Amino acid sequence: MAMDASASWSVESHILARVYDAQEANNYYFLKANISAGTDLDAPMPLPRPGDPEEEPPIPANEFASGNEVATFFQTMSAL
Structure with a gap:
C-alpha cells in the first residue's frame, strides 16, 4: 500500500507505540490476575500503525417490527 510522507512514523514514534502496546498488555x-474470576476483560487493542488497514465496525442487522407490533402501534395512534 502506498503512503505519503505525512502518514509515515518516525523510529521514535514506532518505539513509543510498541511501549504503549506493552504497557497496555x-x-x-x-x-486479569488480580480480579475476581467472574469478571471478563477484553484484551487491549494495539495502537494502529500507519499502513495498517482500518477495521470497519460491523453493520448491525436490521430489526423489523412484527405484524402484531405494527398493528398495536397503529391502533394506539388512531386512539389518540
Missing part, C-alpha cells in the same frame, strides 16, 4: 494481565 501489562495492565491487562495484571488486572
